Amino acid sequence: MAESTVVRTKRDWLIEITDGTNTYTIAYEAGDFKYDVPRYAVNNFLDRGEIGPTPSLRKGDDQPMTLGWSTYLRDLGDTAEPEAYQTLLDLLSFYTGGYTDDNWTSTLGSNSDVETWTVNATCDGTAFGEADKTLQFPFTSLRGSVANGDPDTITVAGTSYRTQPTIT
Numbered sequence: 001m002a003e004s005t006v007v008r009t010k011r012d013w014l015i016e017i018t019d020g021t022n023t024y025t026i027a028y029e030a031g032d033f034k035y036d037v038p039r040y041a042v043n044n045f046l047d048r049g050e051i052g053p054t055p056s057l058r059k060g061d062d063q064p065m066t067l068g069w070s071t072y073l074r075d076l077g078d079t080a081e082p083e084a085y086q087t088l089l090d091l092l093s094f095y096t097g098g099y100t101d102d103n104w105t106s107t108l109g110s111n112s113d114v115e116t117w118t119v120n121a122t123c124d125g126t127a128f129g130e131a132d133k134t135l136q137f138p139f140t141s142l143r144g145s146v147a148n149g150d151p152d153t154i155t156v157a158g159t160s161y162r163t164q165p166t167i168t
Helices: 088-093 099-103
Strands: 013-018 023-025 034-036 040-045 056-062 065-072 117-123 133-147 153-160
Touching (some): 065 133, 088 133, 088 153
Antiparallel strands (some): 013 023, 013 117, 034 065, 040 056, 065 153, 117 133, 133 153
16 A cells, blocks of 8 residues: 555544553643654764765664653542542652552563553544554653643653654
């Protein structure tokens, strides 16, 4: 099959966060998902401070992927005990005794004390007679910030400790 000729828009994307068992689907969002795949640093070896006719380039250190988006604030978290539902802020803040703390397991398991998840970004293709395609960002450490306004917003920033996404 050839490359699609349909231009995609923010309406075509779905973002999910998962630990492999639990999944949180992002909703009420601005539609500004972004990601960067630097893969690796490029070492440029100069000849007495100059780039020669053929540059002397080598692969340097691997670089993790970064991603982010913003959503509209709807709920800080479940305060009942036991908690009955997941919120984005609980995933980002990892509240002590919160839903995430009680129910989610880091995708790194016991290999680290850093909580990571898999972020899946799916681009809808079925509306155009094509297959949906998902980019997976494994071992993602997520952080967030909140801003008051009309509406209040949550800005999510993540680092996926892989060099490139998987496409399915």
